[in-house]
Amino acid sequence: MARTVGSVGTKTFDEVRKAALYLFARHGYASVSMRQIAARVGVQAGAIYNHFPNKQALLSDLLTQHMRELIEACEARPTSKLPLNALEQFVRFHIRYHIDRADEVFIAYMELRNLEPENFREVQVLRQRYERVLRDILRDGAKAGAFEISDAPVAGMAIIAMLTGVNTWFRYGGRLSVSQIEEIYVKMVMQSVGVFEPTALLGALMEENA
Amino acid sequence: MARTVGSVGTKTFDEVRKAALYLFARHGYASVSMRQIAARVGVQAGAIYNHFPNKQALLSDLLTQHMRELIEACEARPTSKLPLNALEQFVRFHIRYHIDRADEVFIAYMELRNLEPENFREVQVLRQRYERVLRDILRDGAKAGAFEISDAPVAGMAIIAMLTGVNTWFRYGGRLSVSQIEEIYVKMVMQSVGVFEPTALLGALMEENA
DNA sequence: TAATTAAATGAACGTTCGTTTAATTATGTG
């Protein structure tokens, strides 16, 4: 096997992905050498080329794979017909997923510019598909009078930025639990779109984690 | 002059800073070579070392300088005693400043990890001083009953992430003007902390840009 | 005008980079 991302799922393939993810997230794509990745796997640099044609393919694989899994998980999330509940469910999903996959999320934002044009476009399309989920919830909710927002696209970008920002400061073992953080963000997002009364769903979950 | 950041304010010094800012923002610190920076200035790579001792000092200078100017501008912004107005003024300042200095803001977030420990700490201290401004507004406002927030530190980080996120999508000449974007974000932030009625200040500015 | 200093050049330094190649080892199938 050589010159292509083909040995999917084999032991070394997965270990190379994992090592690259770890190192890219901590030091950045451009600062990490193939030799460093190989050393972390316990192998020589040349061995990586049996699983990935080059360094760029390794980055591209990590990013597109992450975006695909994000979308897949997002489509499998619980969703209500009520815009209000749908938004809350999206927020909970996004916060949880982005805390669980901190490294993947981080490089998906930081290393976009190190993707060659074709790979960049592929990731960009996937990202836009994800952002559209929230934008549609907001648009439908605004149309139904459930939300008080000036502009659904901007509101969507603002909310995603707010939520994803949790990754820049959250660390396990800190002052707040994941559940507590989730509640804080849910409340802020709901309020930001003009929803002030706790919903049944919101109220029940706040009791649960009180 | 050599081996130190000493030729501050000279022509080439400023041009090197500007070229580095431009290139770091677009391609990332690690991906930009001293030769590329020099070429953009119209000079040979060695000439840069008459103004900066090394590449790291160039990055560090850009980041600390940016943070200092941000804090200086922040301290010069209009500020009300009323938490509600103070928050609105902070939001307007932050949005404007971060749209005006897109490149500086971008590298201040993206290239932190490429700073050596000592330089990193310096920038981090400045960043925390800035974040504290918003946190104090939120804390005081919450104490006075002006805001409906669960946790001032988290709310502060969430709001800053939301506002700074404008840099990832805003481009001049787009669908919305800077003023319109400012209004949208002001409204979202005020609502996110539980403020729903347009204030006098908010109302007046919305009229102005209607 | 002469002396001094600053700035820039152009070549070179040692090192590291991503990647390739030939030889060797491991693996799995008849």
Next chain:
DNA sequence: CACATAATTAAACGAACGTTCATTTAATTA
């Protein structure tokens, strides 16, 4: 067990990296 194939190693490639340095050029001061 033999044999084919896949995986890995160790060495090497040319290119590019940050940085240094002797020297030249330009500007300033004496």
